[in-house]
Amino acid sequence: MVVIMRPDAPNEEIIRLKExxxxxxxxxxxxxxENCCILGLIGDTTVIDKDKIEANEYVDRVMKVQQPYKKANRLFHPHDTIIDVNGATIGGNKIAMIAGPCSVESEEQIIEIAKSVKESGAGFLRGGAFKPRTSPYSFQGLRLEGLELLKxxxxxxxxxxxxxxMSADMIDRFVQDVDVIQVGARNMQNFELLKELGKTKTPILLKRGLCATIEEFLMSAEYIMAGGNENVILCERGIRxxxxxTRNTLDISAIPVLKRLSHLPVVIDPSHSAGMWWTVEPLSKAAIAAGADGLIIEVHNDPANAKCDGQQSIKPDKFKSLMGDLGKIASIDGKTI
Amino acid sequence: MVVIMRPDAPNEEIIRLKExxxxxxxxxxxxxxENCCILGLIGDTTVIDKDKIEANEYVDRVMKVQQPYKKANRLFHPHDTIIDVNGATIGGNKIAMIAGPCSVESEEQIIEIAKSVKESGAGFLRGGAFKPRTSPYSFQGLRLEGLELLKxxxxxxxxxxxxxxMSADMIDRFVQDVDVIQVGARNMQNFELLKELGKTKTPILLKRGLCATIEEFLMSAEYIMAGGNENVILCERGIRxxxxxTRNTLDISAIPVLKRLSHLPVVIDPSHSAGMWWTVEPLSKAAIAAGADGLIIEVHNDPANAKCDGQQSIKPDKFKSLMGDLGKIASIDGKTI
Amino acid sequence: MVVIMRPDAPNEEIIRLKExxxxxxxxxxxxxxENCCILGLIGDTTVIDKDKIEANEYVDRVMKVQQPYKKANRLFHPHDTIIDVNGATIGGNKIAMIAGPCSVESEEQIIEIAKSVKESGAGFLRGGAFKPRTSPYSFQGLRLEGLELLKxxxxxxxxxxxxxxMSADMIDRFVQDVDVIQVGARNMQNFELLKELGKTKTPILLKRGLCATIEEFLMSAEYIMAGGNENVILCERGIRxxxxxTRNTLDISAIPVLKRLSHLPVVIDPSHSAGMWWTVEPLSKAAIAAGADGLIIEVHNDPANAKCDGQQSIKPDKFKSLMGDLGKIASIDGKTI
Amino acid sequence: MVVIMRPDAPNEEIIRLKExxxxxxxxxxxxxxENCCILGLIGDTTVIDKDKIEANEYVDRVMKVQQPYKKANRLFHPHDTIIDVNGATIGGNKIAMIAGPCSVESEEQIIEIAKSVKESGAGFLRGGAFKPRTSPYSFQGLRLEGLELLKxxxxxxxxxxxxxxMSADMIDRFVQDVDVIQVGARNMQNFELLKELGKTKTPILLKRGLCATIEEFLMSAEYIMAGGNENVILCERGIRxxxxxTRNTLDISAIPVLKRLSHLPVVIDPSHSAGMWWTVEPLSKAAIAAGADGLIIEVHNDPANAKCDGQQSIKPDKFKSLMGDLGKIASIDGKTI
Known part of the structure; x- marks a missing residue:
């Protein structure tokens, strides 16, 4: 940490702060x-509160040198983390393909889509039971019934x-029923929820908040890891x-950046990123080409009648042909899909 | 709602969608x-799902005409709402001044600051007991002990x-102990929490999310109101x-905009807005000049030793002199402080 | 164009506006x-001034239906434009690879790099002679001498x-000496410059402004095209x-979006996008995978001593190996490099 | 300047960079x-190229300590600059009120508005002759004829x-005819234009670019000042x-920030900030309350028929009543209007 004093800082104030x-x-x-005095701090500065130092009226600015996250930091954990999901993996040489509808709507719907994406080569099934919706008047998901249909x-x-x-009171149920628990973008800084998830061992797919910086994103992963659950998958899904x-802007650079700063796997959501079905294919290809460890894609057999997000869902046959292209791109880096 | 079809949309598809x-x-x-066909929808379009229509591949775009919020909408409630807080008010001709430390630290600290801000004319005491912090390694608040000290x-x-x-499981306790429940920026779209708060009658100070649009902000207020609690105070606190x-950018225009679109009171947080103690005074004056119904300000008797946000807290004597200036500005619009 | 009247608009005002x-x-x-009156405008609304209508105090909002650009619009020009650059092409099945140093520094430097990128398969040489720099104290380019070295x-x-x-007074010289004239991001809305370039026939590589919307970007292309020069290449280079x-955020979605809205070729600048040498490779691969028509990449034989942008330049051998991977990705879409 | 090396930087590379x-x-x-080595640079680091150092692959990041601007820096020029405009002043205790139409449309129009705003107490007349318009099909201003009408x-x-x-070839004419030359937001980084303006002595009203940081804004002022013209007025007009x-977001905090970092006067444009006539009044009051040195406001006698920006212009009688309120706010800080 580097503390830059104001040019008018009296010497005794500088000494006082130093002490x-x-x-x-x-x-x-x-x-x-030449114009001001600088304090260079050495040691474990993650315990030092930047804001507290900046409250000193003779301090101009404080600049962090060390990243504030430890467990998520590649510096202290150089090798890629590979997350085990009941035998399947996320991270490593096999691209994780997570596909399925925005929300679970009926037994028939979820089973038909699940079969279809499996046939095309998907490794995981996604589907929303509890749905965060901007409007209280929109469909809020089948909730517990949806969980049963996923099972x-x-x-x-x-x-x-x-x-x-969507809330901590559901954790026991999710741990029992679900293979990967997703934390949505709007809950990325729901710290009480993150703390509780840190007490479980279930893999967590953590979505980046709509306007979270890379550092804040990794600090939210750190919350879960600091609690004891190191099975965190980072998911970039477009920023505001x-x-x-486009609905959001996919931050494609986040892939190399996150992989440089952290050892955790990075998955891309090409559906929410731009929010339009016709951008899903190019964004999926771009993500794999840029080194993503996986994709989470909305696939629906009847988008125009989907209960939500139909505008950004692709149809099963589109998904199938996309899988072919993605395999070719993955193979350039020696990966499989 | 207006639906713009793609130029290549076949006539039968347009008819099918219309029906x-x-x-x-x-x-x-x-x-x-000239180049495309447009559908103009009349009636209660808040029940119609824009995304579902956009999922139709022959639809180019859907544009909303009607605001999607009803209870928060000034259109259906032309008069300013004045919220009663056990006899005190927020909204109306008296500016609500909410002041106090970022976090409750000790009995001595909170009582000293409370007395001091009261003496300067503040009408409400703020103070954090449960603290949302970016880092799991930072001070997380005194929690329940903090609530007792506030009392x-x-x-x-x-x-x-x-x-x-910070979480729904605390609602009963808060309803019993607290006069105004604050929902922080990071929980503005914690919909499960909003729904539960909608079942209470306690006034809610709802902070705008870091990257929430005005419309999303009002939709979150709508969540609480739709549940039955119409005592919502809107708080702009700087956007990303x-x-x-500056830490955030105070959206000063949000004051006239929110007051035009909604009947709910609008309060400004000049402390989090820019995040620096020396901008609190000019931003407070600007907010009152622009028509805000109140301010929520961080005041600390010893900012350099505050457990959080010291860099954006002002001292009691600064607060006192600021109150004088604010009173003069308020009086121009016929208001008191 | 759709005009939404305020709910309180008197009937005679609506009629007056309509007339x-x-x-x-x-x-x-x-x-x-239900709550307000809507005017739907049919005809060539590109001549109607949205702002003028919004100045009417009884108008709530005006929404555009038609895109305001014509010559750049794919609607009126369905086929991809292929730009001829003295026999070479940009657009179409061959990916245009434009490579070279940020700025021309010496005869030896530019010739060595030019030979090297050509050997690796680049089709065009880039190099800055006139340099837009944030600081007046930074190297401003070799200017006319730089042009001679490029020749x-x-x-x-x-x-x-x-x-x-960088300024209109240089146009005659550029038309004579240069094959493709680049307009930098900071001049994307230098309308006087765009108008003058519209009078030439030289291909223009137009960079998207740091915070230009897709629509503004296409309107700037329209300025050049409306003047008579339809040889415009669109270049996305990261937005703020x-x-x-990262220095900027590469808007990877801009590739499918621009190609859907316009017939002009789309080139990506992976160097300025994130501003770091180690992100150039993944972003280049992502861009080609997403369907870009070309790349403009900074290559320098000695980045640590480059006069500018060394931090985002790659070395010739890195460029060579990258070309191999890009070729494989391009071939998936039936393109060559 | 502080250079943070990567943890894996070999000692000999650190020494080489130091030398x-x-x-x-x-x-x-x-x-x-603890984990990495840091280089602290002392001396005039404004001549050192941050990018060049970051090009070194063993460098993690470079952080600036010193502001890169000198002439605009309050550190080296502690007193407020007051700009003399043929006897009138901008900066200091008298608020500069600049009012007039978006564009000059006719002799009658400009003279009527000029008389009216003068009567209400404005000190300067604004009016566009050369108009930067997003669309090539929009009214581009009366150009030289407009200049004559302003005279x-x-x-x-x-x-x-x-x-x-709007272009450097007009400078001679402007120097001769105009009292304050405005550089628009879209030309804030038209460096060739800034350099040429630096050679004149005419006061320059420099508008902040739509997405310019405070530092970039001051660096553009520095361009003009470094050339020899220190008469620069900073104008915040809303950022993207x-x-x-709202069309833009007024960065109200820029007022205290710019005044802390620089000695140059700061003027606010409340018309372009939000882009709606009904926000002009609250934003004007907020700007003066926050300490602005002046305002530049669009006033039109017939907004609904204005050739541009009618939607954000206020009428002369509104301007008159606003002047009254602004005077009261200014007097709180001991200023006059």
Whole structure:
């Protein structure tokens, strides 16, 4: 951590601050620049509160040197993490393909789609039971009934199931019923939920918040890991920008950046990213080409009658042909799909 | 709602879509433009799912005419809402001044600050007991002990207390102990929490999410109101933009915009907005000048030792002199402070 | 164009507005909704000024139906445009690879790099002579001397040259010396420059502004095309977002979106997008996988001593190996490189 | 400047980099942290190219300590700059009120509005002759004829005139005819134009680019000042964010921030900020309350028939009543209007 003092900071205030910081077990190097004085902090600065130092009126700015996350940090864990999901894997040489409808609507629907995506080569089934909707007047999901239907589809196809949790009181049920628990973008900083999930061992697919920085995203992963659950999968799903032709802007650079900063697997959601069915194919191909460990794609057998997100779902035959192309791209990096 | 068809949409598809929409009790006007056909929908279109229509491959875009919120909408409720908080009010001619520390730290601290802000004219005491922190390694608040200390401070000063809730399992306790329940920016779209709060009657101070649009903000208020609790106070606290000299960018225009679209009171948080103590004064004055119904300000007697947000807290004497200026600005619009 | 009246708009004002719009040769359909009245405009609405209508105090909002660009619009020009650059092409089945240093530094440097990228298969040479720099104290390019060196490199290798223009007074010189004139992101809305370039016939590589919407980007292309020069190449180079780990955020979705809305070729700049050498490779692969017509890449033989943008330049051997991978990805779509 | 090395940086590479930097007349302090090594640079680091250092593959990040602008920097020029405009002033205790139509349309129009705003107390007349328009099909201004009409209005009222320049070839004419030359947001980084304006002595009203950071904004001012013209007025006019209910988002915090970082006067444009006539009044009041040195406001006698920006113009009587309120707010800080 580097503390830049204001040019008008009196010497005694600088010394006072230096001594205060040293009490937190850091060594402080004092460097006198041309116009101002700089304090260079050495030691475990993750325990030092940047805001507290910035509250000092003689401090101009504080700059972090060390990343504030530890367990998610590749620096202390150089090898890629491969997450085991009841025998299937996320991370490593096999691309994880997670496919299925936005929301579970009926037994017939979820089983038909599950069979179809499995046939095309998907490794996991997605489907929303609890649905976060912007409007209180929109369909909120089949909830517990939806969970039961997902279990039926798993029984039928053998595909592990991935579904979203929306509140901590459902954790016991999810741990029992679900293979991968998804935390949605809007709950990425629901810290009470993250803490509770940290007490389980179930793999967590953590979606990046709509306007979360890479660092905040990794800090939310850190919340879960610090609690004891290191099975975290990072999912980029488009961020909010000024551009509104697309619903969100897929931050494709997040793939190499996250993989450089962290050892956790990175999965892309090409459906929510732009929010339009006709961009799913090019974005999926781009994600695999850029090194993503997997994709989570909305597939629906009848998008125009889907209860939600029909506009960004692709049909099963489109998914099938896409799988072919993705396999070719993956093979360039020596991966399979 | 207006549906714009693609130029290549076959006539029979347009007719099919028209008929499908008419089943949802809307009248559909078909207007043939130069290059494409447009459907104009009349009736209660809040029940119609925009995404579902956009899933039709012959639809180019869907544009909403009607605002999707009803209870929060000034159109159906032309007069300003004034919220009663055990005799005190938010909204109307008296500016609501909510002041206090970022977090409750000790009995001495909270009582000293409470007395001081009361003396300067504040009408409400703020103070965090449950703290949402980006890092799992940062101080997470005194939690239930913090709530007890707030109650002591209320007893001592008579000031109603405003504090943040972070999970639905605390609602009963908050309803019993707290005068205004705050929902933080990171939980603005924690829909399960909003639904539960809708079942109470306690006033809710709802903070705008870091990247929530005005419409999404009002839809979150709508969630609470649709549940039966119409005592919602809107709080703008800075949004995330590309500019990072300031922590967030105060969207000052949100004041006139929210007041035009909704009848709910609008409060500004000048502390989190820019995140620096020296911008609190100018932003507070700007907010009152622009027509805000109140302010929620972080005041701390020893910012450099505050357990959080010290860098954006002002000292009691600064708060006192600020109150004087704010009173003069308020009086221009015939308001008091 | 759809005009939404305010609910309180008096009938005579609606009629007055309707008549005023009809004078501009549009047919106006009046649709009475539940809460407000809507005017649907038919005809060539690109001549109607949205702002003028919104100035009417009884108008709530105006929504455009028709895209405001004509010559750049795929609707009126369904087939992909292929731009001829003295025999080479941009657009079509052969991916255009434009490579070279950020800025021309010396004869030796530009010729060495030109030979090297040609050997690896690049089809065009890039190199900055006039450099837009944020600081007046930074290297501003070799300017006219740089142009001469580019011409030498072209003579030596046969590669057509692409370089940036910064002011209209240089147009004659550029038309004479350069094969493709680049308009930088910061000049995307330098309308006087665009108008003058519209009078030439030289291909223009138009970079998207740092915060230009897709529509504004296409309107800037329209400026050039409306002047008579239809040889415009669109270049996405990263947009500005709240995320600042990367310099900019590559809007990868812009590729399918631009290709759907327009017939012009789309080229990606993976170097400026994230601004870091180690993201160039994954972003290049992603761009080709998503359907880009070409790439413009910074290659430098000694990045650590480059006069600018060294941090985002790759070395010649990296470029060579990248070309191999890109060829494989391109072939999946039946393209060559 | 602080250079953070990667944890895997070999010692000899660190030494090599240290020596290279020392050749640029900086002293380099080497601090060995827990996981990585840090170089602290002392001296005039504005000449050191951050990008060049970041091109070194063993460098993790470079952080600037010193602001890169000198002439615009309050550090080296502690007192507020007051700009003299032929006897009138911008900066200091008298608020500069610049008012007039978006564009000059006719002799009658400009003279009528000029008289009216003067009567209400405006000190300067604004009016566009050269108009930057997103669409090539929109009204582009009366251009030279517009300049002549502005001169007539000045003759009639005595108000100094402020108008926008769009290309460097017009500078001689503007220097001769105009009192304050405006550089529009879209030309804030038209560096060739800035350099040429730096050679004049005419006051420049420099508008912040739509997505320019505070630092980039001050660097553009620095371009003009470095050329020799220190008469620069900074104008915040709204930035581009994800929120699109308003056309732009007024960055009200920019007022205290710019005034802390720089000695140059700060003027706010409340018309372009949100882009709607009904937000002009609250935003104007907020700007003065937050400490702005002036306002530039669009006033039109017939907004609904204005040739541009009618939707964000206020009428003369509204301007008059606004002036009254602004005077009261200004007086709280001991200023006049």
């Amino acid at each position: 205060r910081i040293e009490k937190e077990n850091c060594i402080v190097n004092l460097v006198q620049g 039926l589809a798993r029984k039928e196809t053998g595909l592990p199931i991935v579904t979203e949790i 920008t000024y551009e509104n032709y | 499908r929409i008419e089943k949802e009790n809307c009248i559909v006007n078909l207007v043939q433009g 002591l401070a209320r007893k001592e000063t008579g000031l109603p207390i405003v504090t943040e809730i 933009t590309y500019e990072n000299y | 005023r719009i009809e004078k501009e040769n549009c047919i106006v359909n009046l649709v009475q909704g 030498l490199a072209r003579k030596e290798t046969g590669l057509p040259i692409v370089t940036e223009i 977002t709240y995320e600042n780990y | 290279r930097i020392e050749k640029e007349n900086c002293i380099v302090n080497l601090v060995q942290g 007539l209005a000045r003759k009639e009222t005595g108000l100094p005139i402020v108008t926008e320049i 964010t994800y929120e699109n209910y």
